[in-house]
Amino acid sequence: MTAKTKRVRKAVLPAAGLGTRFLPATKAQPKEMLPIVDKPLIQYVVEECVASGIENIIIVTGRGKNAIEDHFDSSPELERFLEERGKKEQAEQVRQISNMVHFSYTRQKEPLGLGHAVLTARELVGDEPFAVLLGDVIIPDRRPATQQLVEVYEATGIGAIAVEEVPREKTHLYGIADGEPAPQPPWGARLLRVRNLVEKPKPDEAPSNLGITGRYVLPPEVFDCLERTSPGSGGEIQLTDALRLLAQEIGLWAYIYEGTSYDAGDKLGFLKATVEMALKNPEFGEDFRAYLRLLKP
Ligand code: UTP
Secondary structure, eight states: OOOOOOOOOEEEEEOOOOOGGGTTTTSSSOGGGOEETTEEHHHHHHHHHHHTTOOEEEEEEOTTOHHHHHHHSOOHHHHHHHHHTTOHHHHHHHHHHHHSSEEEEEEOSSOOOHHHHHHHTHHHHOSSOEEEEOTTEEOOOSSOHHHHHHHHHHHHSSOEEEEEEOOGGGGGGSEEEEEEEOOBTTTBTTEEEEEEEEESOOGGGOSOSEEEEEEEEEOTTHHHHHHTOOOOGGGOOOHHHHHHHHHHHTOOEEEEOSSOOEETTSHHHHHHHHHHHHHHOTTTHHHHHHHHHHHOO
16 A cells, blocks of 8 residues: 555535435435435535535535535525524524535536546545545534544545445445455554445345445545546446545555444435434424324334
């Protein structure tokens, strides 16, 4: 493995997919704008970036995704309206959304896959390491998963992808990492050297039960790997295929991060995330818990 260390300042948030698993809700609105309690999914992801020390966020959008740019833009009329009615707290909340971090946007003309979406951000990322966070996966933990990966990258100079244990019978829903244990302080058994990555294997063909979770910190060399990746399943350029190349040529860690993820891009995952986040809400979490108890048979 060759190591090259630099601070991780940028993050790419691919948000140009069609969201077909969530139709019809996503017919005319971006999946990434669906709210979990009171915030759109992508705001949780942006907040994770900010909490991880990211300074520049590059969002990959496409047709029909303007609501994402509007959400993170300033909104002077709304702020004035709230202030004039004495709703200072809400006005401040709205203002903070656009002031959180520096945003840039680039458009993926056609949804040609997650790998292609990341490649679209090449010019904006430049020659430095960067994080990738899927716009529909939330990991609402106090110690952000992205920060954990940034720490691994900045200490070793080798890219890292977040993995978590998934049920054996569900490996066909995930990219699965085949990793060789590479324990070292302070990460211990959480750190594995990636030998191979397999996209959605059947349970009896899966090399492990470590599913790829939707958080990555990658060196800029991954762009060359993406350039050399031909379209795979569904005619899409898969990020997993490029990461396999990266693992072979430069090296890559799989890191069993601490935390819980929700794939809110499908209906059941979205409902689970909504219930868990509502239960944690300081304002009405207890009332909501009491309400759910009433529903029990
Ligand atoms: P998904 O596969 O979950 O998103 O990609 P999708 O294609 O929109 O969803 P379904 O399967 O049709 O329901 C993970 C993330 O990558 C983005 C998506 O917007 C999502 O946030 N993505 C995916 C792109 O930006 N471009 C693509 O071509 C594909």
